[in-house]
Amino acid sequence: MNPVLAGGIVLDPQLPLAMIAALAVAALLLMALAFWRGLPGWWLRGLAAVVALAALANPSLQEEDRAPLSDIxxxxxxxxxxxxxxxxxxxTxxxxxxxxxxxxxxxxxxxxxVTVRAAPGDGGSRVMTALAEALAEEPRARVAGAVIVSDGQVHDTDLAPQMPAPLHLLLTGRQADWDRRLIVRNAPAFAILGEEVSLTLRIxxxxxxPETLRGExxxxxxxxxxEPRWYSVPVGEDLELPVTLPHGGQNILQFEVQASEGELTTRNNSSVTAINGVRDRLRVLLVSGEPHAGERVWRNLLKSDPSVDLVHFTILRPPEKQDGIPVDELSLIAFPTRELFVxxxxxxxxxxxxxxxxRGILPLQYLENVRDYVTRGGTVLVAAGPEFGxxxxxxxxxxxxxxxxxxTSRVLEGGFRPKITPLGHRHPVTQGLEAGAPESGWGRWFRQIEIAARGAGQVVMEGAEGKPLLVLAREGQGRIAVLASxxxxxxxRGYEGGGPQLELLRRLAHWMLKEPELEEETLSAHAGGAGRLVITRRTLAEVPPGPVTLTLPDGTETEIVLPEVVPGHYEAEIDAPQVGLYRLKQGELQTVVALGPPAPKEFERTIAAPDVLEPVLAQSGGGVLRLEDGAFDLRQVAPGRVAAGRGWLGITPRGAYLTQDVRVAALLPGWAWLLLASILILAAWLREGRLPARR
Known part of the structure; x- marks a missing residue:
């Protein structure tokens, strides 16, 4: 642009403005007195005072060379x-x-x-944030207007900046669009196994x-x-869905509405909810055959855990030890054996x-009930002593x-340190237990029953002479473990440094209760940090498993090779850029994991509408144009005028400029002010009688 010459008058007072104002008031009073007395030269005296005051104000002529700046x-x-x-x-x-x-x-x-991308996490469309950042980078005096190209579904209108010019919206989408979405409310993060929780669904x-698609x-x-199960449900009504979790750990519930013809998108037709199943309390029945040093430890160990409800059945006096003490003095009430075991x-x-x-205290029928209890899904731990043989x-x-x-009925006497077997290093019950052991190893034990594993028994710990010490097995739907000492x-009690008795028992209990994190053959995944997915594979096999087939939310399949982290534990962390349900499969094992929110903000409302942005646009005088209505024009309008109309949007030219040079010159030299004031004073003197008066 060509430079522009602009000028004006500026004042550089010789005295403080307050003093000049006081002199002006005094001059005005004197002029009023002269007029009241009828002096014929009062007005000349007034002009002389004005000239003197102007000289004191020292007016100067200022000229500027301005370079106009473009509007933005x-x-x-x-x-x-x-x-x-x-x-x-x-x-767009x-x-x-x-x-x-x-x-x-x-x-x-x-x-x-300025381009607005998806905000990290589930921030939605942060259009106002982007606009505020763009305004901060530009001189506000040059901003002539702003235009948002969007579907109107903005999620940060509370951060809208104060606009120095009109703000407009070019609205995408079509008025004929329609969409169906699924909403899941009241989904808890945790739920107690066996107890019913309620979810609220709404379509x-x-x-x-279309009228033909309304209703259901x-x-x-x-x-x-x-395998999904299908139901016909009403649209526009809250549906209460009672849910009882099938297992502990993470339970993935997937809900999906069947897509309809003409629907805008199916991305919001499904929702994935992850609920962790936890046990309220662990109910344990401890049956002690006779008092011994370890009985108190078992009892204290179980009673110290507030999540354990313990029922302890112990035989204080075996039948072969009759000492004449009446039975009613040994206990206050008869122990409810039938109630417990039947x-x-x-x-x-x-x-x-x-x-x-x-010993005949518990009938064999009760032990048959225990056997059947295991095959139906129960769990039994046998801590054996010399009586086992x-x-x-x-x-x-x-x-x-x-x-x-x-x-073999043989009792092995003598000190030995329990060790984890090669299989135990891969089994989740004992894997990593030795990490916290002292350099000399765990404390010694001094007695072990010689046993041999049979069937599907898994030897995870060994003791004296390398004989099996802890054997685990599955039986029917239940599980059983034998500790041969x-x-x-x-x-x-911490003898010779002790050992991980509490952690071992905790893992045993969780394995027997089929907690997913302690299963021997598992394929699992969970969300890592910053859009990452962690895939974990546990196995007892010595041969590394094959690759995992990963199906992304958009249906794309890829194969992932898992490196071995520790024996029997394979793990890989990969990028997971998409939000939704990921499916993993390796052989017969398969699982699912949900990443991101159940319903992303971007798809909570998909119909293009200006409602959210209209209050922000109104504050700046801007307007809305639907792009489906055709082309639009951009016009320049004066500030304060209507800035939008049918088919056009207005911007306000700001006239910003850059000053390149400034020149200042006195309006009159000092002697000219003095000469002019003197002439006016002389004229007043002559007018008031020094010259002959007219007849």
Whole structure:
């Protein structure tokens, strides 16, 4: 642009302005007195005072060489996920091309483009944040207007900046669009196993929904990626869904509404909810065959855990030790053996037999019930002592049908340190237990029953002479474990440094209760940090498993090779850029994991509408144009005038400039002011009588 010459008068007072103002008031009073007395030269005296006061104000002529600056129009282009549906991307490109052409046709006007991408996490469309940042980078005196190209679904209107010029919206989308979405409310992060929790589902229609599709929709429900079940449900009503979690750990509930013809998008037709199943309390039945040093340790260990409800059945006086003490003095009430072993046996999560032998106190029918309890899904831990090799051993009871060991009746005496077997290093119950052991190893035990594993028994710990010490097995739907020593209490009392008795028991209990994190053969995944997915594979096999087939939310499949972290534990962390349900499969194992929010903000409302932005636009005098209505024009309007109309948007030229040079010159030299004041005073003197008066 060509430089512009501009000028004006500026004052550089010789005295303080307050003193000049006081002199002006005094002069005004004297002029009023002269006029009142009828002096004929009063007005000449007044002009002389004005000239004197002007000389004191010292007026100067200032000239500036100004370089005009161009006006700036800011274009905020929304390119978040919701702008990629229904042809909106093409509308956005066409609108942006038109806007560039209109601004280019205006002399002295520039266009600044700002692109809005998806905010980290689930921040939605942060259009106002982008606009505020763009305004901060430009001189506000040059901003002639701003245009937002978006579907109007903005999630940060509370951060809208104060606009120095009109703000407009070019609205994408079409008035004929319609969409159906699924909403899941009241989804808890945790739920107690066996207790019912309630979820609220709602299916809503937005936009111009065809009459033929109103009324009902088809909804599917799937658990942990299993086969979905379909239901016909009403649209626009809250649906209460009672849910009882099938297992502990993470439970993935997937809800999906069947897509309909003409629907704007199906991205909001599904929702994935992850609920962690936790146990309220662990109910344990401890059956002690006889008092011994380890009995108190077992009891204290279980009673110290507030999440454990313990029922302890102990035999204080075996039948062969009759000492004449009446039975009613040994206990206040009869122990409810029938209630425990017949009526309520299925209510226990774990049954522990601690050095129990057959003495006829518990009928064999009760032990048969325990056997059946295991096959139905129960769990039993046998802590064996020397009695395990005798004729009255549990190994010779109905429990022998499910015990994973046989015994030689030999008792191994002498100190030994329990060790984890190669299989135990891969088994989740004992994996990593030795990490916290002292350099000399765990504390010693001094007695072990010689046993041999049979069937599907898994030897995870060994003791004296390398014989099996801890054997685990699955039986029917339940699980059973045998500890071939009654001296685990030495660890609990810290003998020679002790050992991980508490952690071992905790893992045993969780493995028996089928907690997913302690399963031997598992494929699992969870969300890592910053859009990452962590895939974990546990296996007892010595041969590394094959690659994992990963199916992304958009249906894309890829194969992931998992490196071995520790024996039996394979893990990999990968990028997971998409939000939704990921499916993993390796052989017969498969699982699902949900990343991101159940319903992203970008797809909570997908119908293009100006409602959210209209209050912000109104404050700046801007307007809304629908892109589907056709091309638009950009016009220049004066500040305060209407800035939008049918088919056009207005910007206000700011007239900003850059001062290149300033020249200042006195309006009159000092002698000229003095000469002019003198002439006026002389004229007044002559007018008032020094010259002959006219007749």
């Amino acid at each position: 129009v800011i274009a905020v282009v929304d390119r978040t996920a919701s702008q990629g549906i229904g042809g909106r991307e093409a509308q 490109e066409a609108a942006l091309a038109r806007l560039r052409a209109e601004v280019a046709a205006m002399p002295g006007t520039e266009l600044r483009e 809503e229609d937005d936009g111009a929904v 929709a088809q909804l599917s429900i799937a658990v942990d990626g299993g 009526e309520k046996i299925d209510e226990f999560d774990l049954i522990i037999f601690d050095r129990y032998r057959l 005798t004729v009255d051993s549990l190994w010779r009871s109905p429990l022998a049908d499910i015990l994973p060991v046989t015994t 009654d001296q685990a209490w030495l660890w609990g």
